[in-house]
Amino acid sequence: MKKIIDLRSDTVTKPSDAMRKAMFEAEVGDDVYKEDPTVNRLEKYTAELLGKEAALFVPSGVMGNQICLNVLTQPGDEVICEKDAHIFQYESGTPAALSGLQLSLVDGGPLGIFTAEQVKPLIRPLSAYYMARTRVIEIENTHNRAGGTINSIENIKSIAALAKKNNLLMHLDGARIWNASVAKGIPPSQYAKYFDSISCCLSKGLGAPVGSIIAGSKDFITEAFRIRKRWGGGMRQIGILGAAGLFALQNNIPRLKEDHEKAKILADRLSKIPGITINKELVQTNIVMFSPVKISAEKFLAKCVKNNLLLGTGKVGVIRAVTHLDVSFEEIEQAAKIMEQIME
Ligand code: TLP
Numbered sequence: 001m002k003k004i005i006d007l008r009s010d011t012v013t014k015p016s017d018a019m020r021k022a023m024f025e026a027e028v029g030d031d032v033y034k035e036d037p038t039v040n041r042l043e044k045y046t047a048e049l050l051g052k053e054a055a056l057f058v059p060s061g062v063m064g065n066q067i068c069l070n071v072l073t074q075p076g077d078e079v080i081c082e083k084d085a086h087i088f089q090y091e092s093g094t095p096a097a098l099s100g101l102q103l104s105l106v107d108g109g110p111l112g113i114f115t116a117e118q119v120k121p122l123i124r125p126l127s128a129y130y131m132a133r134t135r136v137i138e139i140e141n142t143h144n145r146a147g148g149t150i151n152s153i154e155n156i157k158s159i160a161a162l163a164k165k166n167n168l169l170m171h172l173d174g175a176r177i178w179n180a181s182v183a184k185g186i187p188p189s190q191y192a193k194y195f196d197s198i199s200c201c202l203s204k205g206l207g208a209p210v211g212s213i214i215a216g217s218k219d220f221i222t223e224a225f226r227i228r229k230r231w232g233g234g235m236r237q238i239g240i241l242g243a244a245g246l247f248a249l250q251n252n253i254p255r256l257k258e259d260h261e262k263a264k265i266l267a268d269r270l271s272k273i274p275g276i277t278i279n280k281e282l283v284q285t286n287i288v289m290f291s292p293v294k295i296s297a298e299k300f301l302a303k304c305v306k307n308n309l310l311l312g313t314g315k316v317g318v319i320r321a322v323t324h325l326d327v328s329f330e331e332i333e334q335a336a337k338i339m340e341q342i343m344e
Helices: 017-024 037-050 061-072 094-099 116-122 153-165 177-184 188-192 218-230 239-251 256-271 297-306 329-343
Strands: 054-058 077-082 102-106 133-140 169-174 197-201 212-216 287-292 319-322
Touching (some): 037 188, 037 197, 037 212, 037 239, 054 239, 061 094, 061 197, 061 218, 094 102, 102 116, 133 153, 153 169, 153 188, 169 177, 169 188, 177 188, 177 197, 177 256, 212 218, 256 287, 287 297, 297 319, 297 329
Parallel strands (some): 077 133, 133 169, 169 197
Antiparallel strands (some): 287 319
């Protein structure tokens, strides 16, 4: 049987043999009592990597983001974020449903990146008691729906300065902060230092089967621990999962560079196919967004499926291909060939 090339997401990766061995051998305990030694090590390791006082293992990126927002805000507060932010587009309305928050959207253009200048007029004066209270500015780095684009330290710094001046807090959806870090050669802590809370994923490009980590001050994490339990995220002998996360962080960050190379190669090949439009400038990490012009995205996707190639979708009419550790350079070549044939 022909192997399926799965580029729907970097979440589709399966734990490697070495990762499974680390999981098998993990020491475990009851994490609700904070007695799982492997998870305790994972949290300490991640907090240090991000330059924060403390960290907490959570089951998913959505839970990570949403616990952070919940802890940083009161019901009725407002969170400023980009119009294509994951917390707005893909988190089932949780800011409103679980934290009573409203979102104020900024247009970051094709790159999904907004500036301090754009945020300034959105900050509501505290004296205006009849308005929602602006409380948090959220930044997603890399930006998923824009195609894995990277927000620069300079831009983040100026937004953080504006936040500080206005007594606002900063949250980073760093599901793929590792990709930004590797692509730019900037340690994750350099990004993290501008944020009060960070959520980052172990189960995307790093290849762990499950899990995210949130990080911040000790007080922040104490409160986050309460909310995780409240939302049903208290887990028991999860050292098995923690070991996968630790393995992922210790072994799979530098190799993200390869995924970025694969994305560039794929983008280059796609740009040469008549009938496909792609903005190569947006391909900065491991996500490739493109659109077929002669046929609908749905038809194109269906034809790919018939050829054992799985792709995802982005904005309307946009197709998403994500490179990851379970897809080889050769398979990228094959994927490009399949798409060439479809467009012939
Ligand atoms: N993104 C998934 C889908 O939800 C789109 C993907 O395949 O890319 N923040 C960002 C920036 C994300 O891309 C994702 C997942 C999350 C948060 C949520 O993570 P999970 O799926 O672990 O809850």
